[in-house]
Amino acid sequence: MRNRIVCLGIESTAHTFGVGLAAAGKAKTAISAPAAAKNGMRRKILANVIKQFTTKSGGIIPAQAAEHHVEVCDKAITEALAAAKIAMHDIDIVSFSQGPGIGHCLRVGAAAARTLSLVHKKPLIGVNHCISHLEIGKLYVSGANTQVIAFEAGKYRIFGETLDMGVGNMLDQFARQIGIGFPGGSQIMRLAAKAAAKGGKYIELPYVVKGMDVSFGGILTNIKRKYDSGSYSKEDLCYSLQETVFAMLVEVAERALAHTGKSELLLGGGVACNTRLQEMCGVMCEERGAKLFVPERQFLVDNAAMIAWLGILEYLKGTRTPVEKSAIRPYWRTDEV
Ligand code: FE2
Numbered sequence: 001m002r003n004r005i006v007c008l009g010i011e012s013t014a015h016t017f018g019v020g021l022a023a024a025g026k027a028k029t030a031i032s033a034p035a036a037a038k039n040g041m042r043r044k045i046l047a048n049v050i051k052q053f054t055t056k057s058g059g060i061i062p063a064q065a066a067e068h069h070v071e072v073c074d075k076a077i078t079e080a081l082a083a084a085k086i087a088m089h090d091i092d093i094v095s096f097s098q099g100p101g102i103g104h105c106l107r108v109g110a111a112a113a114r115t116l117s118l119v120h121k122k123p124l125i126g127v128n129h130c131i132s133h134l135e136i137g138k139l140y141v142s143g144a145n146t147q148v149i150a151f152e153a154g155k156y157r158i159f160g161e162t163l164d165m166g167v168g169n170m171l172d173q174f175a176r177q178i179g180i181g182f183p184g185g186s187q188i189m190r191l192a193a194k195a196a197a198k199g200g201k202y203i204e205l206p207y208v209v210k211g212m213d214v215s216f217g218g219i220l221t222n223i224k225r226k227y228d229s230g231s232y233s234k235e236d237l238c239y240s241l242q243e244t245v246f247a248m249l250v251e252v253a254e255r256a257l258a259h260t261g262k263s264e265l266l267l268g269g270g271v272a273c274n275t276r277l278q279e280m281c282g283v284m285c286e287e288r289g290a291k292l293f294v295p296e297r298q299f300l301v302d303n304a305a306m307i308a309w310l311g312i313l314e315y316l317k318g319t320r321t322p323v324e325k326s327a328i329r330p331y332w333r334t335d336e337v
Contacts, residue, residue, distance in 0.1 A: 009021070009311050185273070205219055206218050265291070
């Protein structure tokens with residue numbers, strides 16, 4: 001085996017079509033699975049090309065997003081290889097997001113990965129999108145998935161999750177309802193910050209934590225009614241929404257830390273870009289003497305560098321996805337991996 005393993009990863013679970021290149025290896029010694037398991041393994045992201053499908057009003061139309069992914073597919077692959085200054089023959093493995101995600105979108109990435117794997121005779125590896133967001137995951141907050149995950153006894157386990165929609169989807173839906181566009185989360189953050197600068201007028205909203213789980217559907221209905229009544233400003237509503245749902249997430253994350261006895265919290269997913277959520281998690285961690293980790297933005301949002309990186313880890317553990325078993329898994333759960 002070569003000293004370096006390079007993986008081309010493809011992400012296409014929802015809005016984003018991405019192509020990432022990750023490399024792992026040691027300068028002079030060959031890589032083995034145990035070597036990879038050690039933290040000392042050198043890793044490098046060689047490219048992270050992100051192409052996003054957007055609509056004027058926000059939201060996603062699956063068939064159109066899939067069409068977008070088909071259109072940008074070749075270009076994204078070419079751009080990623082050019083950015084890394086390598087060619088297909090330098091690639092050792094091809095990985096792709098096998099799930100969870102939107103079927104229309106997943107199919108495009110899976111087809112592209114299968115083709116590259118067959119044409120260039122490279123092993124194919126289907127990886128779980130949620131797990132790719134994290135190496136040792138504690139908190140996962142994003143569009144369609146909201147989960148508190150801990151790595152316990154050799155497996156990712158879900159300690160708490162949303163009972164209905166993901167927090168990111170909820171924020172996007174509210175943003176769309178009040179006409180502030182896409183991506184909804186960052187627009188809400190901007191308006192909330194305006195309200196906070198004026199002292200922050202908190203409007204009471206339902207707070208829905210059930211054991212270790214959270215639920216956002218009722219909050220969305222409630223806040224929409226408040227908006228429709230015309231008695232509240234967009235800024236105050238956004239501020240109150242963030243304060244409420246982030247407090248719920250922080251509460252569940254704190255309980256997971258207490259329960260598992262862990263002392264580190266890692267944020268992942270698009271919503272983790274929100275500086276208010278980061279701040280609230282920071283306060284909680286400081287109070288408990290825990291450490292907070294927030295990856296760089298390009299690795300928080302949906303991207304393929306994380307798919308490529310997980311591809312390498314899975315490869316070194318012996319995972320292979322034969323083409324006949326490479327069907328997409330739109331409902332693939334984190335704890336099934
Ligand atoms: Fe994601």
